[in-house]
Amino acid sequence: MSTSAPYAVLLVPAAAALGLAFVRDPKLGARLNVAASLLTFLASLALLAGERPPPDDLLIVDDLDSTFVALTTLVGFTTSAFSASYIAHELDTGRLTPALLRFYHAMYQLMLGSMILALLADNLGLVWVGVELATLVTVVMVGLYRTEPALEAAWKYFILGSVGIALAFFGTVLTYLAAQGVLGEGLPALAWHRILGAAPRLDPALLDLAFVFVLVGYGTKVGLVPLHAWLPDAHAEGPTPISAVLSGLLLNVALHALLRFRMIVAAHPDALAPGPLMIAAGLASLSFAAFMLYRRRDIKRFFAYSSIEHMGIATFAFGVGGPVANFAGLLHMAMHSLTKSAIFMAVGHVAQACGTQKFAELGGLVRSHPRLAFALGCGMVAIAGLPPFGVFTSEFLVLGSAFATRPLFALPLAAGLLVALGALLLRMLDVLFGEAKAPAAPVRAAWWPLWLHLALVLAAGILLPDPVVQWFRRVAALLG
Amino acid sequence: MEGHLLDLARLGAAGMLVVSLTMLTQERLFGLVHLYALHALLLAAAVALQALAQHAPHLLVTAAVALAVKGLAIPWALHRIVVRLGIHRDLEKVIGAGPTVLLGLALTVLAVLVVTPPTAGAGALVRQDLAFALAVVLLGLLLMVTRRNAVSQVIGFTSVENGLILAAAGARGMPLVVEFSVAFSVLVAMIVVGIFLFRIRERFDTVDVHALDRFRGERP
Numbered sequence: 001m002s003t004s005a006p007y008a009v010l011l012v013p014a015a016a017a018l019g020l021a022f023v024r025d026p027k028l029g030a031r032l033n034v035a036a037s038l039l040t041f042l043a044s045l046a047l048l049a050g051e052r053p054p055p056d057d058l059l060i061v062d063d064l065d066s067t068f069v070a071l072t073t074l075v076g077f078t079t080s081a082f083s084a085s086y087i088a089h090e091l092d093t094g095r096l097t098p099a100l101l102r103f104y105h106a107m108y109q110l111m112l113g114s115m116i117l118a119l120l121a122d123n124l125g126l127v128w129v130g131v132e133l134a135t136l137v138t139v140v141m142v143g144l145y146r147t148e149p150a151l152e153a154a155w156k157y158f159i160l161g162s163v164g165i166a167l168a169f170f171g172t173v174l175t176y177l178a179a180q181g182v183l184g185e186g187l188p189a190l191a192w193h194r195i196l197g198a199a200p201r202l203d204p205a206l207l208d209l210a211f212v213f214v215l216v217g218y219g220t221k222v223g224l225v226p227l228h229a230w231l232p233d234a235h236a237e238g239p240t241p242i243s244a245v246l247s248g249l250l251l252n253v254a255l256h257a258l259l260r261f262r263m264i265v266a267a268h269p270d271a272l273a274p275g276p277l278m279i280a281a282g283l284a285s286l287s288f289a290a291f292m293l294y295r296r297r298d299i300k301r302f303f304a305y306s307s308i309e310h311m312g313i314a315t316f317a318f319g320v321g322g323p324v325a326n327f328a329g330l331l332h333m334a335m336h337s338l339t340k341s342a343i344f345m346a347v348g349h350v351a352q353a354c355g356t357q358k359f360a361e362l363g364g365l366v367r368s369h370p371r372l373a374f375a376l377g378c379g380m381v382a383i384a385g386l387p388p389f390g391v392f393t394s395e396f397l398v399l400g401s402a403f404a405t406r407p408l409f410a411l412p413l414a415a416g417l418l419v420a421l422g423a424l425l426l427r428m429l430d431v432l433f434g435e436a437k438a439p440a441a442p443v444r445a446a447w448w449p450l451w452l453h454l455a456l457v458l459a460a461g462i463l464l465p466d467p468v469v470q471w472f473r474r475v476a477a478l479l480g
Numbered sequence: 481m482e483g484h485l486l487d488l489a490r491l492g493a494a495g496m497l498v499v500s501l502t503m504l505t506q507e508r509l510f511g512l513v514h515l516y517a518l519h520a521l522l523l524a525a526a527v528a529l530q531a532l533a534q535h536a537p538h539l540l541v542t543a544a545v546a547l548a549v550k551g552l553a554i555p556w557a558l559h560r561i562v563v564r565l566g567i568h569r570d571l572e573k574v575i576g577a578g579p580t581v582l583l584g585l586a587l588t589v590l591a592v593l594v595v596t597p598p599t600a601g602a603g604a605l606v607r608q609d610l611a612f613a614l615a616v617v618l619l620g621l622l623l624m625v626t627r628r629n630a631v632s633q634v635i636g637f638t639s640v641e642n643g644l645i646l647a648a649a650g651a652r653g654m655p656l657v658v659e660f661s662v663a664f665s666v667l668v669a670m671i672v673v674g675i676f677l678f679r680i681r682e683r684f685d686t687v688d689v690h691a692l693d694r695f696r697g698e699r700p
Contacts, residue, residue: 125656129663136667158671159624159633166617166640169660173647176654177606185653205597 005047006061006120009069012040013113017106026091026101030084033105037077040112044073057191060122063475068119068256071334075248075341076112078449082345083108083241085446089352090239095145104144104239111137111245115253124172124190127257131168131221134250135161142238153233160220160230168217168257174210175261178202192260199267207265208272214261215277221254223308224315225285235304236357240348243300247307248341252333255314259479262318266480278319279409285312286416293423298357299347302427303340306383309420310336316413317398318479320405326476328397335390335457336383342453343379346372350431353443359427364436372443373432375450382457384424385417390460485533492526493612493646497588500619500639504584505577509567509631513558516635520550523642527649539649542661546645549665550638557672558631567629580626584619591615609650616643630675638668 016036023029048066055061087104090096096104111134118130139161143154172190179189182198189195195202220227235243262274289309296302310332317329349372350365351357365373382389395417402410460468499519506512524547531539591614596607620640624633641664648657 123655125660129660155630159637162624162637162640163621166621166644169644170614170617170647173644173651173654174610177610177651180651180653187655189653190655209594 005043005050006059008043009040009047009116010113012036012043013109017109017113020109021106023102026098029102029105030087033108034080034084036109037080041073041077044070055122055193057187058123058126059120060193064478065119067475069116071337072115072249075337078452079241079244079341081446082449085444086241086348107137107141115249118253119256122192124175124192128168128172131254131257132165135221138246138250141242142234144239150237153237157230157234164217164220167213171210171213171217174206174213178206178210196264196267199264202268204268204270207268211261211265211274218254218258219281222251222311224281225288228308231308232301232304236298236300240344244341244344247344248337251307251311252337259318263480275319275321278315282312282316282319283412287412290416290420293420297359299359300357303343307340313398320402323476324397325401326479327472328394328401330472330476332394332398335394335460338453338457339379339382339391342450343383345450346376346379349443349445353440361437362431363434365432368436368440369443377428377432378454380424380428384421388461390457393461482533485529489526489529490608492522493609495522496616497612500616501584503623504580509562512632512635513555517551517555519639519642520546523646524551526646530649534652538658541658545661545665554668554672561675562631575626584622587618587622588615591618606650610647613643613647634671
């Protein structure tokens with residue numbers, strides 16, 4: 001059972017994608033989508049608990065991968081439940097047709113499957129295939145509404161994404177060339193665990209060059225400044241469940257791919273130190289996004305910039321390195337993906353209830369939709385990094401480890417966090433407590449995914465159970 | 481014998497670089513489509529010669545796919561799109577031909593400078609292949625950035641891909657090259673169909689400020 005788990009996690013979404021393409025009834029499709037996502041989540045738990053099969057040059061299951069797979073499938077499952085209620089509303093208003101929804105559900109599973117492939121792949125070529133497939137599927141999803149802005153956003157995402165595709169691929173070829181001299185030709189020279197094992201013997205100059213290409217290539221997908229331009233448009237114009245999955249999962253998957261290469265380069269004594277590069281990229285993203293938050297007029301775009309900010313924080317943490325910072329970075333990725341997907345779920349319902357995404361037309365949610373306002377308020381307090389939520393814990397750890405090892409860089413980090421906090425509080429007051437501006441319709445929401453995410457983040461903030469801490473510590477140690 | 485084949489393959493790669501530079505100056509869409517077909521044919525030839533030189537018959541599949549899909553089918557489809565959408569007269573550039581070519585030459589020099597020193601251990605042959613491939617990739621990206629028209633951006637994208645396949649074929653024994661090339665071809669075909677279905681003509685990067693406003697989706 002345990003050795004078949006990695007294949008189950010991959011096969012369920014693949015089979016579901018194929019099957020859902022033939023389901024005509026959108027309601028049934030949505031239910032099957034939830035069921036398939038649940039099945040994948042259960043398989044990923046088996047993967048997490050089961051023993052680790054030895055890597056076979058194509059797939060690898062270690063603690064790091066299985067943690068991310070569990071997180072990905074959990075958010076994939078809850079978002080599919082949110083998507084079912086969201087989609088029902090879109091069908092009623094006629095924004096989406098049953099034929100489009102058939103396509104949407106098949107693509108949803110394909111996207112989940114390709115993200116899992118990118119996480120579990122040992123072969124660096126397969127990692128690339130997974131990330132790119134997920135990107136291209138989301139390109140199609142972003143353009144789903146087929147309005148002019150949606151098509152423009154999808155096209156921009158595609159063009160900038162292809163720059164990332166090209167550079168990351170070139171970096172992968174360079175890594176292969178570096179490994180080929182030591183590991184011989186063929187599959188083993190692309191297998192990550194072998195390359196990592198042989199890393200100290202590889203050609204450092206080639207590795208440096210490869211890492212720069214990979215950093216820029218996958219960095220585009222992570223949304224690191226200055227390669228972030230696709231991200232706000234893609235988040236704002238696509239269906240909200242896709243925004244939730246993009247922010248919560250795809251950015252993590254790209255960062256995970258980047259981490260693999262970072263481990264290879266860090267294992268070589270003479271290769272360039274990946275830390276400073278990642279610190280610089282992280283700080284640039286954080287500071288830029290924090291200031292940009294003030295000028296956003298669209299609520300989904302606003303939270304897209306907040307995602308850039310948080311990916312910047314995580315990248316910064318991995319750049320600082322060491323057990324504490326790595327632990328903080330991993331925790332931050334997990335907390336961000338849970339919180340941000342919860343926020344997008346709430347925002348999706350808000351946008352459907354008020355019929356707009358513009359801040360100028362939103363307001364007074366506390367009076368019109370108290371429950372929704374409470375959920376969105378909790379999410380915004382959490383993402384702002386305020387206690388008692390888990391994001392506070394992880395940001396505190398990042399800041400603490402930065403002050404301990406690189407105090408000079410901790411100052412701009414703290415400044416960026418404060419600037420972002422201000423923007424979030426300002427907007428929260430407007431949206432929740434400001435004057436009601438639009439006639440608001442009642443919402444039919446699927447509440448449990450939202451509460452589940454917020455409860456998990458709250459629980460992590462109040463007390464992280466010891467086994468979880470031990471687990472994360474082990475994974476952080478893997479990262480070196 | 482093997483050395484001669486590799487020399488010929490390198491000639492094909494150099495030809496691709498020249499075609500890439502020419503594409504930057506080409507203003508008519510028909511001309512661009514034809515140049516792209518030539519680019520793909522040269523790629524097919526270079527990969528086929530690499531296959532013979534490396535005794536790697538699977539690379540012949542890559543060459544055949546490049547020839548059939550990229551050399552013939554996609555140019556044919558793009559040709560039809562240009563006619564159907566009535567965009568063959570468009571002169572569309574963000575910056576003029578002169579500066580673009582200068583930028584292109586600078587990128588080519590950059591590619592050689594970046595790739596050559598670190599690959600000293602990898603052998604002279606691989607280094608040149610990589611330098612050519614990176615130059616083709618960068619020129620393709622430049623083409624995508626300097627054009628506003630969707631068809632020329634797709635041509636830029638596929639020429640980037642040609643550069644990537646060139647790089648992968650040049651790296652001896654690189655696994656999955658065939659799979660990559662087939663997947664790329666399917667992808668490009670999908671995009672071309674997408675352009676046709678949605679009638680995408682111009683996307684972002686206009687100099688029109690109002691269009692930029694709309695495109696950012698944020699008007700006060």
